Amino acid sequence: MFAIDWTHAGPTVLAGFLASLVEFIEALTVVLAVGVVRGWKGALGGAGLALLLLLVIVVVLGPTLTRIPLDVVQLGVGTLLLLFGLRWLRKAILRAAGIIPLHDEDALFAKEVATLSRFARATQGFDRVAVSAAFKITMVEGIEVVFIVIALGAAGGGLLVPASVGAIAALLLVVALGLVLHKPVSTIPENTLKFTVGLLLSAFGTFWVGEGGGFDWPGADWSLLGLFALFLGASLLAVRLCRKGSVA
Amino acid sequence: MIKTVLAEFIGLFVDDVPFAVTIAVWLLVAILVLPRLGVPAPALVLALGLAGILVESAVRRARR
DSSP states (O other): OOOOOHHHHHHHHHHHHHHHHHHHHHHHHHHHHHHHHHOHHHHHHHHHHHHHHHHHHHHHHHHHHTTSOHHHHHHHHHHHHHHHHHHHHHHHHHHHTTSSOOOOHHHHHHHHHHHHHTSOOOSSSOOHHHHHHHHHHHHHHHHHHHHHHHHHHHHTSSOHHHHHHHHHHHHHHHHHHHHHHOSOOOSSOHHHHHHHHHHHHHHHHHHHHHHHTTOOOTTGGGHHHHHHHHHHHHHHHHHHHHHHHHHO | OHHHHHHHHHHHHOSSHHHHHHHHHHHHIIIIIHHHHTOSSHHHHHHHHHHHHHHHHHHHHHHO
16 A cells, blocks of 8 residues: 655645535535425435446546556646636636626526426336436536546546545535535535636646646646646736726 | 536536637647747746636637
């Protein structure tokens, strides 16, 4: 077994945690709607089945990627992470500038409840509508979590465990919130969270593409902080320019 | 359902096509061309280019 330097792995755990938190909150909203309208057996069954499948994907794909030369993985995964992170950051900028509307968990919950209420309930056995709705949303949002965990874990070189710890902590937190609140988690400032995750993923992606391309980063791993600051500065500038641009 | 999951997966990386293409082209240029030109601090140039692409794309979308 290899030892993990948790000080070094800290940013990976944080990135895995925050990114997964956003995705799990979105999944929780729909699973709660399924549970309230169709019953908890189908909602939990569908979500549990999807989580099991996602776990299998991580267990199979994660170690496979570690067998590919690190610089190749860093270039490939770093590029995908950049496309993913910058896309997320761009959307957060546009939301912060008021160009596109903020994500509304309460509205999503109401919409799901209305949709699910239209289908007749099965009198016995599994409620197919409930299982399939909970499975689909958990799978769709979970695939994003799997990508983030594998990308953070593989490109960092043996950081799959810290990235998974971050994601599992986020899952536990969201499940606990769901159990306590029994309603969508709409009080979390989601766009700020997405902004932060976009910054983290963009910084990691840039760092790994540079590493994979054979570039030297000044300050080695510490340059991640500099990259975070650079993207933060650029994003804040973009928000200001977007506000001006939309008014003009 | 598989179609939805696949579409969602592709949508993870590509939302605005010109934005995604510009990022990919810039990465190719940075990795393949910058070292041959002997540009000092190519890592910094790579990062600044990406930040520039982000700002330009967001502002372009806002003005649309």
